[in-house]
Amino acid sequence: MRFMILGSIIFLVSFLTLSISGLANGLSQDNASLIKDLPEGHFYLSADAEETYNLSKIDPSIQKDVLKNHADATALSIQMGFLHNAEEKQLSAAFVTTSDSPLFPKVRQGEIIVDNSFKEKGVKIGDQLTNDQLNRSLTVKGFVEKKKFSHSPVAFVNTQDYTQMYGQKEMQMLFIPGDTTIANKDLQTFSNKAFLKAIPSYSAEQLSLTMIIWFLILISGLLFAIFFYMMNVQKIGLYGILKAIGIKMTSLFAMIWTQMFVITAIALLLSALGSQLFSLLAPDGMPYHLPINVMTQLSIVFFIVGFIGATLSGLQIKKIDPLQAIQKGDM
Numbered sequence: 374m375r376f377m378i379l380g381s382i383i384f385l386v387s388f389l390t391l392s393i394s395g396l397a398n399g400l401s402q403d404n405a406s407l408i409k410d411l412p413e414g415h416f417y418l419s420a421d422a423e424e425t426y427n428l429s430k431i432d433p434s435i436q437k438d439v440l441k442n443h444a445d446a447t448a449l450s451i452q453m454g455f456l457h458n459a460e461e462k463q464l465s466a467a468f469v470t471t472s473d474s475p476l477f478p479k480v481r482q483g484e485i486i487v488d489n490s491f492k493e494k495g496v497k498i499g500d501q502l503t504n505d506q507l508n509r510s511l512t513v514k515g516f517v518e519k520k521k522f523s524h525s526p527v528a529f530v531n532t533q534d535y536t537q538m539y540g541q542k543e544m545q546m547l548f549i550p551g552d553t554t555i556a557n558k559d560l561q562t563f564s565n566k567a568f569l570k571a572i573p574s575y576s577a578e579q580l581s582l583t584m585i586i587w588f589l590i591l592i593s594g595l596l597f598a599i600f601f602y603m604m605n606v607q608k609i610g611l612y613g614i615l616k617a618i619g620i621k622m623t624s625l626f627a628m629i630w631t632q633m634f635v636i637t638a639i640a641l642l643l644s645a646l647g648s649q650l651f652s653l654l655a656p657d658g659m660p661y662h663l664p665i666n667v668m669t670q671l672s673i674v675f676f677i678v679g680f681i682g683a684t685l686s687g688l689q690i691k692k693i694d695p696l697q698a699i700q701k702g703d704m
Contacts, residue, residue: 379600380636383593387675388644390589394671395648395663397582400524403660404575407451407469407522408568411476414550416568417560424561426451426571430543435559439547440472447474448544450535451522456485456502456511464494464502467522470535476550478517480531485511488526489518493657506538523572590671590678597682601629602689612690626687633683634676641672 402409417439422429436448449471456464466487471477478486485502491513496502501510511530520527536542549555554562563571570576615625645668655661 376632376636379596380640382596383637383640383675383679384643386589386593386596387641387671388647390586390593390675391644391648391663391668391671392651393582393589394586394667395652395661396659397579397586398664398667399660399662400578400582401575402519402662403521403524404578405522405569405572407467407520407527408565408572410520411548411565412550413565414548415554416563416565417547417549417555417557418545418563418571420559420561422561424563424571425573426545426568429545430541431545431547432559433543435557436472436544436547439549439555443549443553445474445551446547446549447476448472448547449477450539450541450545452535452539453523453525454504454506454538456504456528458494458496458500458502462494464491464496465525466528467525468535468538469522469527469529470532470544471529472532472544476548478515478529480514480529482531482533483509483512484514484531486515486517486529487513488520488528489516490521490526492516504538507534508537523574586671590674593675594678594682597633597679598686601633601683601686604686622691625690626684629683629687630680633679637676637679641675645672 417431418424418426418429419431431448439446440448449469452468454466454468456466458464469477470480473479480486487496496513498513498515500513502513503510511534517527517529530538547555547560612625616622648663648668652661652663
């Protein structure tokens, strides 16, 4: 009964941890899948941009030189804005324009390619969308799969249309996939992961959720330590007898670790199944994403924390005097 109670508590804590982790990963994708889906490489912002992408302006001569010397390099800009459909309904979007690159769709002037979430808002191929800063409509030519930026669906537009909309001829950043780096005093270099910190709210959002996840993992470790401590106190007499008849400490610890492993394994298995079921039942609009590798990593952490908690509680057994323990057990 006691083990069932502990298992239930560990199940609830691990299920909550996996669910929040799924939400954190989902929000991460919803916030920056445009960047996260790119291959590993390096982003470059202007040195005076204070590590903020929307303050960056790449010098045209530098951009020309980089694109000439690096065939796979891309120049791009991102701005938040709005579109209007035929019914004048306002649709938020992250407008993206890029130089010619296989990493991004090619868009002609007067055309637009949008994230497939626009389909849920009634947008179809061939529809005419307008923008207040543009003197002509944009024709929807296609959709891209799950491309979001700053929690808004991405809309790819031609560079000329983008320039008219925002009055900015300079591109905001450069991206070069692979290990190639550029040494230029006018550019600041970021890895993919480091560049995410240049997105407003991304770091704060992920930090808050990560702190909650580790706090829940810490709670599970304390639960193991407290539970096995109470169990050991109740079994002092038994442990005294086992030590008196020559049972080694390694065997006693192995017994505690086995109990911890079985309880944790069952609880994690049920919580993993529950979290995957939750992902199927969650509303379509909820940003929830829990890949297998994340579940595996968290499960390993839970086992480590459980092992530490059970071991700390078992250290008191080492101090037990067999004769005194047997006498206490008799009382």
